[in-house]
Amino acid sequence: MTNQKSQQQFLEYIADQIFPISKRSKTQKLCFLLRFSPENWQEENVEIARKMDEKLGAFNEQSINATLAEVLKKLKKQFGEEMNKNGVNWENKRGRPADDKQSPWRIAYGWLWDHKFPYWQMDGLWQTLIKKAASPSYWLRFTPDPNHKGLVVPPGKKDEPPVIGLNIPYSMHVELDCDQQHLLLLNRGLDTKYVVCPSQAFAPVNRLKDKTMLMPQSGAMCEEIKFDTVGQEEFLAIVLEESLDFPWLTPNQEEPAPIWNPERLKELWTRLGEDSNNWQAFYRSFQVVEAFA
Template sequence: MDNTISQIKLSENYLQNVFLEKIAERIFSKSRALNVQLSCFLLRFDPLNQTRSNKELAIKINRQYEKQFPIDSFGGTLAEVIKKLKIEFENEMRIDRIELSGLNHGRGQPPKGQAPWEIIYKWLWKKKFSREGWQLSKKIAVFTKEQMQMVEIKSILEDTRELTLDPDEIVSTEQTLQIGKKYKFRINFQQEGYLLLLNESNRGNKYCLCPSIIYAPNTQLSLANPLEIPQANAYAKSLKFSEVGQEYFLAVITHQPFSLSWINSDRSPTDPITLALINIDEDRLKEIFVKLGQQSESQVFYKKFQVVERMS
């Protein structure tokens, strides 16, 4: 029963798991041995277990510890975890206007959604994770070479919306793109799921390419076929870059689809507001990570491209 925190870590690019592990390293830093409080924290605050009862999780811990953990002690263990979280993050929660008195363990059954663990759960995923999710994603994202490719479009039928490639399409394996040339982004992770694709420009501006009515309305990934951006039913016909510098792409693969409030498929492609829909400001970035905080085990990948004036 004496493993370390690092020994129970899951996949290193599972976004939600890594977030919880970072929290665990702070509140259990003085006692790195695996204990029931740590197990309780990782299970109770995992989005995968949000709707599961304390008893269900207690049974799971009981099995984990070969029936040496009394099921009826889960409530007390969770109360100790909440106490640690409150001590560590009290100032941050006050700034977020969390009513700390609601974290006190009182008698009786609290109203639905108002149990101390539920208050902290909402704060962790809707406030803290939404603030830290972008930087954490960039930190843990796994570099991909073959799975995310820019394909140069050698010719295009200007009188149709459909993207057409020459047989001699050129795949950018050197991670270098040229200003003014037309590209399509080929995503092929050979797994099922749903894609969130964000782009950060050399200036630090952020864009959401998928989901997007401009580039990629369909987010579903397939085992058999790559997902290509722009898609045939999107407004845009190609990707073009107008400035020299680095373009960073972050791909997040989720188990479930999710919607974003600003995406409206009814907008006309000639509407100036439509083009602004791919721009990601701080509010939209927070919304994206609030949505991701409702899911579990989302994998994170990245690819960088250098945009140049001319190919050498």
């Protein structure tokens, strides 16, 4: 997918979340799509207004600032909390800023393309990898620590998602029916994205022995695996003929469980694409639930 096509799809994705189907929203949606397109970054608002007039057949160019203000209001309503987490806060900005680079729409533009877009792309890559993955149930399972005296989760009913107990110490068992010998295991929770293997925390050695692996390994920093948040936990295993030589995949104590971010997943995706015949993927998800007696 070309970057320009990807950018357009991203803008449509954001616009669909903000603007309901109505005549007024049609005008605001077009304003958003034009004003926040990288192609129009250098253009003044009056030029955006002229383009809107051409596309709509009739648009009062004098109302562009008011229209843009409504667009920003809806953008903040939908994504304001997420923006605040990224350090974006423009509530105290009034009037025309001395520095035009700090105008509200430019602040929103910066957030969209510097923060939101890379993570939207990352989610797309993650979903693409899942589609390429096999999902047999046996390849990944968790067993409670036999010495654990707390509450234990009963097995899930047939056809229900597999479950993991909250704050219960587990061992993780991987069993992969594949010819490749090196394991890369990624985990995605509600707000977390970890490399489980290889990692100093759980699996310093990523070589599969007899197509199986038990984690945490001997020599890992952690002695058990616990989940401290209710919700979905996803696991994606990529098995390769050779280990990947990315620096962030070298087990170390400074980053015991590496976080995979947009840059790292894109780097991984590029490498996998270059060697598309020498890897396989496996996927499974679990629901972390409150434990039962």
